[in-house]
Amino acid sequence: MSKAFVGALVLVLCLASTTWAAPIINVxxxxxxxxxxxxxxxxxxxxxxxxxxxxxxxxxxxxxxxxDQPVFQxxxxxxxxxxAYANSTMGGIAPGAEQLAFVSVAFNxxxxxxxxxxxxxxxxxSTVGITSGDYSLRLSNILDVIGEDSYFNAQDxxxxxxxxxxxxxxxxxxxxxxxxxGLGALALLRRxxxx
Numbered sequence: 001m002s003k004a005f006v007g008a009l010v011l012v013l014c015l016a017s018t019t020w021a022a023p024i025i026n027v028x029x030x031x032x033x034x035x036x037x038x039x040x041x042x043x044x045x046x047x048x049x050x051x052x053x054x055x056x057x058x059x060x061x062x063x064x065x066x067x068d069q070p071v072f073q074x075x076x077x078x079x080x081x082x083x084a085y086a087n088s089t090m091g092g093i094a095p096g097a098e099q100l101a102f103v104s105v106a107f108n109x110x111x112x113x114x115x116x117x118x119x120x121x122x123x124x125x126s127t128v129g130i131t132s133g134d135y136s137l138r139l140s141n142i143l144d145v146i147g148e149d150s151y152f153n154a155q156d157x158x159x160x161x162x163x164x165x166x167x168x169x170x171x172x173x174x175x176x177x178x179x180x181x182g183l184g185a186l187a188l189l190r191r192x193x194x195x
Contacts, residue, residue, distance in 0.1 A: 023047030023116035023152060023160065027137050027167030034171050037073065037126040041137070041169075045081075047116040049160055053106035053153035054082075056091075056121055059142035060099040060169060061135040069135055070169055071098035073124040077105040080119025085112035100142070106153065113155050116162075125169070133171050140164040 024046045032039050054077075061069035072093045086108045094100040101123070107113070139150040139162075152160040 021047065022163040023049055023051070024163045024165075025120065025139060025150070026165045027139055029168050029170065030137065031170050031172065032070065032125065032127050034127055034131045034173055035129065037128050039125050039127065041123045041125055043120045043123070043139075044118060045116050045120040045162070047162075049116045049152065050113040050154070051116045051152040051160060052113045052155045053104060053157075054120065055151050055153065055159075056101060056103045056105075057139065057142050057148045057150045058101045058123065059136070059138045059144075060125065063097060063100055063142070063144050068129050069099055069133070070125050070127045070130060070171070072101045073098075073126050074122075075101050075103045076122040076124075077103075077120075079122065081114050081117065082107075084114045085109055110155070116152055116160075127171050130171055132173060135169045135171075136166060137169050138166040140166060 025043060027043060030041050056075065058072070058075075060071065075093065077087065077089060082105055087105050088108055089103060089105045091103040092101065094102065141147045141149065149161070150164065151162055154160055
């Protein structure tokens with residue numbers, strides 16, 4: 001065998017064994033203030049796939065539990081990778097079930113594409129009426145029963161799956177609030193002992 005043939009064979013085998021990784025979205029953990037509107041959560045993506053759009057399917061907490069939980073107030077694709085070209089968005093936050101969001105962004109130009117890398121989406125969340133708790137924040141396996149996932153679009157509108165690690169939201173009272181509650185409890189106990 002000639003050296004050229006062996007070199008070509010090695011190159012072909014290397015290319016054949018190369019797997020392209022999907023864009024990676026690690027949702028992360030967010031500590032939000034209790035009973036507070038307009039708290040921003042920023043999600044990023046890491047990857048090299050060229051994309052022309054994104055279909056966000058997001059959920060906070062449970063879609064079937066009627067208990068109070070944080071809700072989406074706004075979804076924005078500005079200030080990140082989508083600013084590279086003119087784009088359009090459609091969809092929004094589910095009326096009456098504001099813990100769900102279904103929003104798509106797509107470039108307007110047929111040849112516009114960008115690497116799936118950088119700031120992906122900004123989500124504004126409200127915790128009004130909630131004093132504490134832990135809630136999931138998911139971009140995959142949403143709707144509890146159906147199991148929908150967020151995904152990117154190639155230029156030809158074919159789907160590009162993302163490798164998504166879901167995250168969580170923690171709502172805890174501020175330390176000053178906890179201290180005041182503790183002092184109030186001590187004052188009540190002391191008052192009982194005196195009486």
